[in-house]
Amino acid sequence: MIKIEHVNKIYTQGKKKIYALRDINLSIPKGAIFGVIGSSGAGKSTLIRCVNLLERPSSGAVIVDDIDLTQLSHKDLTLARRKLGMIFQHFNLLSSRTVFANVAFPLELAGEPQEKINARVNELLKLVGLEDKVQQYPANLSGGQKQRVAIARALATSPKVLLCDEATSALDPATTKSILVLLKRINKELGITILIITHEMDVVKNICSEVAIIGDGELVEKGSISDIFAHPKTQLAKEFIHSTLDLSIPDEYAEKLSAEKSADNHPLVRLEFTGNTVNAPIISEISQKYQVAFSILSADMDYAGGMKFGIMLAKIIGESEATQQAIESLYAHKVQVEVLGYVD
């Protein structure tokens, strides 16, 4: 549905060339929810803005629905953009227009007759659950409601693609979740291809089927969510996965933690489960086999792209030799083990 081919975006600052995007290649299949994740300044916003040519790539092709947008005339591009909906971090609603008139805006631009506009706007406001806010002004709405209006507006012209530029970054976690649920529903019911740009791994984990990781203007890794979560290849990918599963050692333990092993202390370990390791009852098996006890401090198991993965902080209690064997056995089961230190 969307093909990004050899896209470069270069800014010149004096005589210096700055690569905002460097040879980006992406192919987003029809009906997918595709995520692009990167930290701020990585070029992800530039990338999504290149898809509808809000920023023109310095070189390369942006092909949407078999049409290379970079080759279109100004007039044709304006028309092509009506088939590409977009929502933004700061909603960008027109403050001088009511909710109704905001959603009607793209239809007015396309010159639709008033009866058609009325019917379509009411249908859309129903879809996003804002039938009761029709005559309100955006200033009186909450962030989540504003983004719903923006979504309704983006869908007004029945686009084939919805571009989401940090669409949930200004929202609280609960509202983020409700917006993601709405996006997922839109994807399913209307069959719209969705491209999401975000810095939050949670967003990707929640709704994307595929993800690309961007850093310093380059695409460092891409694949299905389950692949990336199960076998992250790059450091950047690992960092993003850790950001969604962050377990730090409780202060109480951190104070008591010693680097030296002795007769009456036990190893404190961080276990990382990825891919298929999670499905087997490894902890119970090892516990029984080596006569050790796992005292779990904290654990976070999650589910993304049909794949379970997780992280756990635990103290392994048992005879010194047995605990060592237990750790080796965990390694053998492809669980990543990190011994953080020893506590009593």
Next chain:
Amino acid sequence: MWIESLTSWWTANQRLTFLLLEALWDTIVMVGVSGFVGFLFGIPFGVLLHLTKKNGLMENKHFNRYFGAIINAGRSIPFIILLVAIIPFTRLLVGSSIGTSAAIVPLAVAAIPFIARMVEGALLEVPSGLVEAAIAMGATTRQIVWKVLLPEALPGILNVATITLVTLVGYSAMAGTVGGGGLGDVGIRYGYQRFDGTVMAITVVILIVLVQLIQSIGDHFVKRFDYR
């Protein structure tokens, strides 16, 4: 005590009362018409300045620079000089170089660059994200101007209108130089040239009330159309 003197003066000077009323009307006409003409040209000029700016929708460095220079030149000329300097132009336009309609021409000419710069400022206040969203929705430049920039900047533009009208009331005092009439003219002729302090005080009071009125009505409309 000066209020007493004012009221006693008022009853004793019926003729002057009519003179003042006529002057008030002249001021309103001069300010109203020149303001209207000023906006007729000032708003499009302000939009043009905004659009041709760097990173604007119709970026044009040369046009923006030269047009901006002309606007600045218009704003630099002291009104009293402008008034006299454009007399040939005034005569060409309204057929006479004296009278109320002759004063309207320089007032409007002075108002146009003033309004253009202020409208440009008001348009700058419209968040760039809104324009970007409109472009992403496939809006043409004309649609962006009419459906995004102007409606979103409306409170700012109404504020510009208020400031402009108040400024024009001040400028109109100088219109007497070309026999334009108006309150300022009466104030100068009677107060300054004939040492009649009372008439001057009355004109000043009427001017204060007029300016207050313009400001209140302006503020009301700014508030009425501000949904931000």
